[in-house]
Amino acid sequence: MLEIGKLPTHVAVIMDGNGRWAKSKNRPRLFGHNAGMQAMKQIVITASNLGIKYLTVYAFSTENWKRSTEEVSGIFKLIIKYVDSELKELIKNNVRINILGDYNMLPGDSVRAIDELLDKTRDNDGLVFNIALNYGGRDEIVKAINEIIIDRKALADEGISVDVTEDEVSNHLYTGVLHKNIPDPDLIIRTSGEERLSNFLIWQAAYSEMMFTDTLWPDYSPEEFTAMIEKFSHRKRRFGGREKEDK
Ligand code: FPP
Numbered sequence: 001m002l003e004i005g006k007l008p009t010h011v012a013v014i015m016d017g018n019g020r021w022a023k024s025k026n027r028p029r030l031f032g033h034n035a036g037m038q039a040m041k042q043i044v045i046t047a048s049n050l051g052i053k054y055l056t057v058y059a060f061s062t063e064n065w066k067r068s069t070e071e072v073s074g075i076f077k078l079i080i081k082y083v084d085s086e087l088k089e090l091i092k093n094n095v096r097i098n099i100l101g102d103y104n105m106l107p108g109d110s111v112r113a114i115d116e117l118l119d120k121t122r123d124n125d126g127l128v129f130n131i132a133l134n135y136g137g138r139d140e141i142v143k144a145i146n147e148i149i150i151d152r153k154a155l156a157d158e159g160i161s162v163d164v165t166e167d168e169v170s171n172h173l174y175t176g177v178l179h180k181n182i183p184d185p186d187l188i189i190r191t192s193g194e195e196r197l198s199n200f201l202i203w204q205a206a207y208s209e210m211m212f213t214d215t216l217w218p219d220y221s222p223e224e225f226t227a228m229i230e231k232f233s234h235r236k237r238r239f240g241g242r243e244k245e246d247k
Contacts, residue, residue, distance in 0.1 A: 006234075007050065007052060008229065010054035012058075013058065014191070015039070015217040016194055016216075017193075018035065021035060043222065044127070045089075045222075056185065057130070058200045059131050060135070062134060063198075076106050077110075079133075080109060087116070094126030096125065099130070101133045103133045128182065132201075137197070137201055137203065140174055144172035170203070184205070186209060187209045188200070190210070190213075191213050192213075192215070192216050194212075209232060211228050
Protein backbone atom coordinates (compact mmCIF):
# COMPACT_ATOMS: atom_id res chain seq x y z
CA MET A 1 0.00 0.00 0.00
CA LEU A 2 1.30 3.45 -0.90
CA GLU A 3 1.90 5.92 1.90
CA ILE A 4 0.10 9.17 1.14
CA GLY A 5 2.99 11.33 2.41
CA LYS A 6 5.31 9.79 -0.14
CA LEU A 7 3.10 10.21 -3.16
CA PRO A 8 4.37 12.63 -5.79
CA THR A 9 2.17 15.73 -5.75
CA HIS A 10 2.61 16.31 -9.48
CA VAL A 11 3.34 13.66 -12.12
CA ALA A 12 4.01 14.70 -15.72
CA VAL A 13 3.98 12.24 -18.61
CA ILE A 14 5.49 12.29 -22.11
CA MET A 15 3.15 9.87 -23.87
CA ASP A 16 5.54 8.62 -26.56
CA GLY A 17 5.36 5.70 -28.97
CA ASN A 18 1.87 5.84 -30.49
CA GLY A 19 3.27 5.89 -34.04
CA ARG A 20 5.62 2.93 -33.49
CA TRP A 21 2.84 0.98 -31.77
CA ALA A 22 0.57 1.48 -34.80
CA LYS A 23 3.39 0.63 -37.21
CA SER A 24 4.06 -2.64 -35.37
CA LYS A 25 0.45 -3.55 -36.12
CA ASN A 26 0.57 -2.32 -39.74
CA ARG A 27 -2.00 0.33 -38.92
CA PRO A 28 -2.00 4.11 -39.57
CA ARG A 29 -0.46 6.47 -37.00
CA LEU A 30 -3.89 7.78 -35.97
CA PHE A 31 -4.85 4.28 -34.88
CA GLY A 32 -1.93 4.58 -32.45
CA HIS A 33 -3.06 7.99 -31.19
CA ASN A 34 -6.56 6.64 -30.63
CA ALA A 35 -5.12 3.75 -28.59
CA GLY A 36 -2.93 6.33 -26.81
CA MET A 37 -6.03 8.26 -25.82
CA GLN A 38 -7.52 5.09 -24.30
CA ALA A 39 -4.31 4.55 -22.29
CA MET A 40 -4.43 8.18 -21.17
CA LYS A 41 -8.03 7.79 -19.91
CA GLN A 42 -6.97 4.89 -17.71
CA ILE A 43 -3.96 6.74 -16.29
CA VAL A 44 -6.14 9.74 -15.39
CA ILE A 45 -8.50 7.54 -13.38
CA THR A 46 -5.59 5.66 -11.79
CA ALA A 47 -3.87 8.91 -10.77
CA SER A 48 -7.14 10.15 -9.32
CA ASN A 49 -7.69 6.91 -7.39
CA LEU A 50 -4.13 6.98 -6.03
CA GLY A 51 -4.75 10.47 -4.66
CA ILE A 52 -2.20 12.24 -6.86
CA LYS A 53 -3.07 15.94 -6.93
CA TYR A 54 -1.71 17.02 -10.34
CA LEU A 55 -1.23 15.01 -13.56
CA THR A 56 0.12 16.66 -16.71
CA VAL A 57 0.34 15.03 -20.15
CA TYR A 58 2.17 16.19 -23.26
CA ALA A 59 -0.53 15.81 -25.94
CA PHE A 60 0.63 18.19 -28.69
CA SER A 61 3.82 20.22 -28.83
CA THR A 62 4.62 23.44 -30.67
CA GLU A 63 6.83 21.22 -32.88
CA ASN A 64 4.06 18.69 -33.68
CA TRP A 65 2.61 21.08 -36.32
CA LYS A 66 5.40 19.77 -38.60
CA ARG A 67 3.59 16.41 -38.88
CA SER A 68 1.26 15.64 -41.81
CA THR A 69 -2.00 17.61 -41.97
CA GLU A 70 -3.86 14.32 -41.69
CA GLU A 71 -2.11 13.37 -38.44
CA VAL A 72 -2.41 16.87 -36.93
CA SER A 73 -6.12 17.23 -37.70
CA GLY A 74 -6.68 13.64 -36.55
CA ILE A 75 -5.17 14.43 -33.12
CA PHE A 76 -7.38 17.52 -32.86
CA LYS A 77 -10.46 15.44 -33.72
CA LEU A 78 -9.46 13.01 -30.97
CA ILE A 79 -9.78 15.85 -28.49
CA ILE A 80 -13.41 16.33 -29.51
CA LYS A 81 -13.96 12.58 -29.20
CA TYR A 82 -12.33 12.65 -25.76
CA VAL A 83 -14.66 15.39 -24.53
CA ASP A 84 -17.72 13.59 -25.95
CA SER A 85 -16.84 10.26 -24.39
CA GLU A 86 -15.16 11.32 -21.15
CA LEU A 87 -16.72 14.49 -19.79
CA LYS A 88 -19.27 12.66 -17.60
CA GLU A 89 -16.60 10.33 -16.20
CA LEU A 90 -14.28 13.25 -15.42
CA ILE A 91 -17.05 15.09 -13.60
CA LYS A 92 -17.98 11.90 -11.71
CA ASN A 93 -14.36 11.55 -10.60
CA ASN A 94 -14.17 15.22 -9.57
CA VAL A 95 -11.32 15.92 -12.04
CA ARG A 96 -10.53 19.52 -13.01
CA ILE A 97 -8.96 20.17 -16.42
CA ASN A 98 -6.41 22.83 -17.34
CA ILE A 99 -4.79 23.41 -20.71
CA LEU A 100 -1.12 24.40 -20.84
CA GLY A 101 -0.35 26.08 -24.14
CA ASP A 102 -2.07 28.35 -26.64
CA TYR A 103 -4.99 26.13 -27.63
CA ASN A 104 -6.78 28.94 -29.46
CA MET A 105 -4.54 28.10 -32.44
CA LEU A 106 -6.46 24.80 -32.83
CA PRO A 107 -9.47 24.46 -35.18
CA GLY A 108 -12.69 26.07 -33.92
CA ASP A 109 -14.56 22.83 -33.15
CA SER A 110 -11.65 21.59 -31.00
CA VAL A 111 -11.43 24.95 -29.20
CA ARG A 112 -15.16 24.80 -28.43
CA ALA A 113 -14.85 21.23 -27.10
CA ILE A 114 -11.94 22.29 -24.88
CA ASP A 115 -13.85 25.33 -23.61
CA GLU A 116 -16.71 23.03 -22.62
CA LEU A 117 -14.25 20.69 -20.87
CA LEU A 118 -12.75 23.59 -18.92
CA ASP A 119 -16.10 25.12 -18.10
CA LYS A 120 -17.81 21.92 -16.89
CA THR A 121 -14.88 20.78 -14.72
CA ARG A 122 -13.96 24.21 -13.35
CA ASP A 123 -15.48 23.68 -9.88
CA ASN A 124 -14.09 20.18 -9.31
CA ASP A 125 -11.51 19.91 -6.54
CA GLY A 126 -10.07 16.44 -7.08
CA LEU A 127 -7.23 15.58 -9.47
CA VAL A 128 -6.04 18.55 -11.54
CA PHE A 129 -5.46 17.13 -15.02
CA ASN A 130 -3.33 19.40 -17.21
CA ILE A 131 -3.24 18.75 -20.94
CA ALA A 132 -0.27 20.37 -22.70
CA LEU A 133 -1.62 21.37 -26.12
CA ASN A 134 0.32 23.46 -28.60
CA TYR A 135 2.80 23.63 -25.73
CA GLY A 136 6.54 24.25 -25.90
CA GLY A 137 8.83 24.90 -22.94
CA ARG A 138 10.92 27.52 -24.74
CA ASP A 139 7.79 29.22 -26.09
CA GLU A 140 6.42 29.33 -22.53
CA ILE A 141 9.61 30.95 -21.21
CA VAL A 142 9.62 33.53 -24.04
CA LYS A 143 5.97 34.36 -23.26
CA ALA A 144 6.91 34.80 -19.58
CA ILE A 145 9.80 37.13 -20.52
CA ASN A 146 7.50 39.22 -22.70
CA GLU A 147 4.99 39.56 -19.85
CA ILE A 148 7.82 40.62 -17.54
CA ILE A 149 9.01 43.20 -20.10
CA ILE A 150 5.52 44.76 -20.09
CA ASP A 151 5.58 44.88 -16.27
CA ARG A 152 9.05 46.45 -16.33
CA LYS A 153 7.97 49.14 -18.79
CA ALA A 154 5.14 50.11 -16.44
CA LEU A 155 7.57 50.20 -13.50
CA ALA A 156 10.13 52.21 -15.53
CA ASP A 157 7.42 54.80 -16.21
CA GLU A 158 7.24 55.24 -12.42
CA GLY A 159 11.04 55.48 -12.23
CA ILE A 160 11.38 52.03 -10.59
CA SER A 161 14.11 49.59 -11.64
CA VAL A 162 14.19 46.01 -10.22
CA ASP A 163 16.05 42.84 -11.18
CA VAL A 164 14.16 39.83 -12.53
CA THR A 165 14.13 36.89 -10.10
CA GLU A 166 13.63 33.13 -10.58
CA ASP A 167 10.33 33.37 -8.72
CA GLU A 168 9.16 36.09 -11.07
CA VAL A 169 9.92 33.95 -14.15
CA SER A 170 8.17 30.94 -12.53
CA ASN A 171 5.13 33.04 -11.70
CA HIS A 172 4.66 34.00 -15.36
CA LEU A 173 4.82 30.45 -16.80
CA TYR A 174 1.57 28.64 -17.70
CA THR A 175 2.06 26.75 -14.43
CA GLY A 176 2.86 29.91 -12.45
CA VAL A 177 0.79 31.60 -9.76
CA LEU A 178 -0.28 34.29 -12.24
CA HIS A 179 -1.75 31.62 -14.52
CA LYS A 180 -2.71 28.04 -13.52
CA ASN A 181 -0.74 27.83 -10.26
CA ILE A 182 0.59 24.27 -10.59
CA PRO A 183 3.62 23.11 -8.57
CA ASP A 184 6.73 21.85 -10.39
CA PRO A 185 6.51 18.15 -11.31
CA ASP A 186 8.01 15.75 -8.75
CA LEU A 187 8.17 12.97 -11.31
CA ILE A 188 8.39 13.01 -15.11
CA ILE A 189 7.70 9.75 -16.94
CA ARG A 190 8.54 9.09 -20.60
CA THR A 191 7.51 5.96 -22.44
CA SER A 192 8.86 4.23 -25.58
CA GLY A 193 12.55 4.07 -24.65
CA GLU A 194 13.38 7.71 -25.50
CA GLU A 195 15.22 9.54 -22.72
CA ARG A 196 14.88 13.28 -23.28
CA LEU A 197 12.54 16.13 -22.33
CA SER A 198 11.73 17.33 -25.87
CA ASN A 199 10.87 20.88 -24.75
CA PHE A 200 8.42 19.66 -22.06
CA LEU A 201 8.30 21.69 -18.80
CA ILE A 202 12.00 22.52 -19.21
CA TRP A 203 12.02 25.22 -16.53
CA GLN A 204 9.81 23.29 -14.11
CA ALA A 205 11.82 20.05 -14.51
CA ALA A 206 14.92 21.46 -12.76
CA TYR A 207 14.60 19.07 -9.78
CA SER A 208 12.14 16.49 -11.11
CA GLU A 209 12.84 12.79 -10.79
CA MET A 210 12.75 11.09 -14.18
CA MET A 211 11.57 7.59 -15.05
CA PHE A 212 11.73 5.88 -18.43
CA THR A 213 10.21 2.71 -19.79
CA ASP A 214 10.51 0.90 -23.11
CA THR A 215 6.73 0.34 -23.12
CA LEU A 216 5.04 2.14 -26.02
CA TRP A 217 2.39 4.56 -24.71
CA PRO A 218 -0.73 2.62 -25.87
CA ASP A 219 0.54 -0.39 -23.86
CA TYR A 220 1.35 1.65 -20.73
CA SER A 221 -0.93 0.24 -18.05
CA PRO A 222 -2.31 1.40 -14.69
CA GLU A 223 -0.15 -1.38 -13.14
CA GLU A 224 3.08 0.02 -14.63
CA PHE A 225 2.08 3.55 -13.61
CA THR A 226 1.33 2.42 -10.04
CA ALA A 227 4.69 0.56 -9.90
CA MET A 228 6.49 3.78 -10.91
CA ILE A 229 4.65 5.77 -8.24
CA GLU A 230 5.67 3.10 -5.71
CA LYS A 231 9.30 3.32 -6.91
CA PHE A 232 9.18 7.12 -6.62
CA SER A 233 8.06 6.80 -3.00
CA HIS A 234 11.40 5.09 -2.20
CA ARG A 235 13.58 7.72 -3.89
CA LYS A 236 15.44 10.29 -1.81
CA ARG A 237 15.30 13.79 -3.22
CA ARG A 238 17.98 16.37 -2.49
CA PHE A 239 17.05 19.49 -4.50
CA GLY A 240 20.76 20.33 -4.87
CA GLY A 241 21.37 19.94 -1.14
CA ARG A 242 22.63 16.88 0.71
CA GLU A 243 20.89 14.37 2.89
CA LYS A 244 21.60 14.57 6.62
CA GLU A 245 23.58 11.31 6.67
CA ASP A 246 25.86 12.64 3.90
CA LYS A 247 26.98 15.69 5.89
C1 FPP B 1 3.74 10.81 -29.27
O1 FPP B 1 3.83 9.61 -29.99
C2 FPP B 1 2.33 11.17 -29.12
C3 FPP B 1 1.76 12.33 -29.55
C4 FPP B 1 2.52 13.40 -30.20
C5 FPP B 1 0.32 12.58 -29.40
C6 FPP B 1 -0.25 12.09 -28.13
C7 FPP B 1 -1.71 12.21 -28.18
C8 FPP B 1 -2.55 11.38 -27.57
C9 FPP B 1 -2.18 10.24 -26.71
C10 FPP B 1 -3.99 11.64 -27.70
C11 FPP B 1 -4.28 12.77 -26.80
C12 FPP B 1 -5.65 12.97 -26.69
C13 FPP B 1 -6.21 13.97 -25.99
C14 FPP B 1 -7.63 14.00 -25.87
C15 FPP B 1 -5.43 15.03 -25.31
P1 FPP B 1 4.49 9.62 -31.42
O2 FPP B 1 3.43 9.87 -32.43
O3 FPP B 1 5.61 10.62 -31.45
O4 FPP B 1 5.03 8.16 -31.51
P2 FPP B 1 6.30 7.66 -32.32
O5 FPP B 1 7.50 8.33 -31.69
O6 FPP B 1 6.28 6.20 -32.07
O7 FPP B 1 6.11 8.04 -33.75
